[in-house]
Amino acid sequence: MYNESDSNFICLPSEVLAYYNLKKVSKYRNVYCVNCGEKGHIIRDCNGPITSFGIIAFKVVNCPEDEEYDKNAALDDIIVQQSGSEKYYFPKYNNEYPKIKFLMIQRKDTMGYTDFVRGKYTNSETLGEEIIKVCLNEMTRQEKKNLLTKTFDQIWSELWINHDSKCFKNEYEHAKKKYLQLDIQKLVKSSHSSFDFQEFGFPKGRRNMKETNISCAEREFYEETGYDNTSYDFIKNYPTIQEEFVGTNGVHYRHIYYLVKMKQNVSPPKIDTTNKIQTGEVQNIGWLTLDECMLLIRPYDTAKKSVIRNVYYDILQMKNNFVCSNFYYSNNKRGFNGSYSTQCRNSL
Known part of the structure; x- marks a missing residue:
């Protein structure tokens, strides 16, 4: 935990923060957000759903x-x-x-299967476990069987029909690293619901x-x-x-x-x-x-x-x-x- 009196901690005055916030707004004044459609910010700064x-x-x-x-x-x-x-x-x-x-x-593919394979869950231990549990409970029986019988590379290749897509190329390393850290056998065995479609x-x-x-x-x-x-x-x-x-x-x-x-x-x-x-x-x-x-x-x-x-x-x-x-x-x-x-x- 930091201490504001710690000399290594830099605390900018409120007027300086306000200045930089205004500069940011000015910078993106004519920028269009792909998510909400409004001007003034980019998608990563969008607070909308x-x-x-x-x-x-x-x-x-x-x-x-x-x-x-x-x-x-x-x-x-x-x-x-x-x-x-x-x-x-x-x-x-x-x-x-x-x-x-x-x-x-x-x-x-189910949303649960797709998110699980792509590693779309937080690294937070508690919240991450809950999201993984939900993902598994949304999967079909066949998708769970895939996790148990196929390699990550096989699953990844089948997930993306279009191997020229940016997601197929750009997300591979990150998704594989997260996937290989999981105990797949234990996770599948502990899941409860199974859908057939x-x-x-x-x-x-x-x-x-x-x-x-x-x-x-x-x-x-x-x-x-x-x-x-x-x-x-x-x-x-x-x-x-x-x-x-x-x-x-x-x-x-x-x-x-x-x-x-x-x-x-x-x-x-x-x-x-x-x-x-x-x-x-x-x-x-x-x-x-x-x-x-x-x-x-x-x-x-x-x-x-x-x-x-x-x-x-x-x-x-x-x-x-x-x-x-x-x-x-x-x-x-x-x-x-x-x-x-x-x-x-x-x-x-």
Whole structure:
């Protein structure tokens, strides 16, 4: 512990500190923060929540022919498996029309597995152990098996489909050093919950430099689903949907979504195996009813469950009379406020 009277400790007068703070603000006066979009600071000095932008897409199914190509064997298997579990209640499938469906993606790897392998946990012994425990409890059985049977280099190579990415090259040494310090056998054995499938969520991602919120959301939606902005229309005057939560790592996250309605006769969603961007993040994609969404979203992801439930009831209130636009427009009048706050871990 330092002592202010210690001659080795330099304490700057408050007026000097104020001067340097002003100089810093002046230095970054015209600098744009990629995270919050405000000027005056850079991303590492941003006090706002880590922000991502995405799109929640829905369609109205008026008859069996409208969902003829929605069949997805892999998703159906998961739904059957989950609906047969005592942990979940799944109401009888509703064959009444019209019905609303949402486009959801399934992650290639769980957040817990990704963060664990990348070493995204603090070096603090107590907090670090807690975060590692959460990471392990979010992993699938297969991911835990990977930790026990594969080398770090094998795991790292499989985690990154695109070996030309900056993350693959720049994070390798740091991540491997942290990984090799862990007792993997002991950690896996002490973990409790095990999932059989990776998380489901909505397409979203971080903004690039000088990219607008809308442009970011549209780009991420295209990269993860293959649908460009000619495939959907925005719901006019519908405010942005905000999902906010604090992760168990203590980090504040904000996901901002735009609501869109898919156009008719759009081709069925699919995974393009030649697209490294998509396959590096997404393993499956499909149209799901509200009940199916609630079934597949992880139990602890209460923020996402609240968002999709409220959006669903807002769509019902529109009574199939949708005012659409090919660009986002909102007059900020009274309407839906999709901001939810919950204590849960980072989600897709």
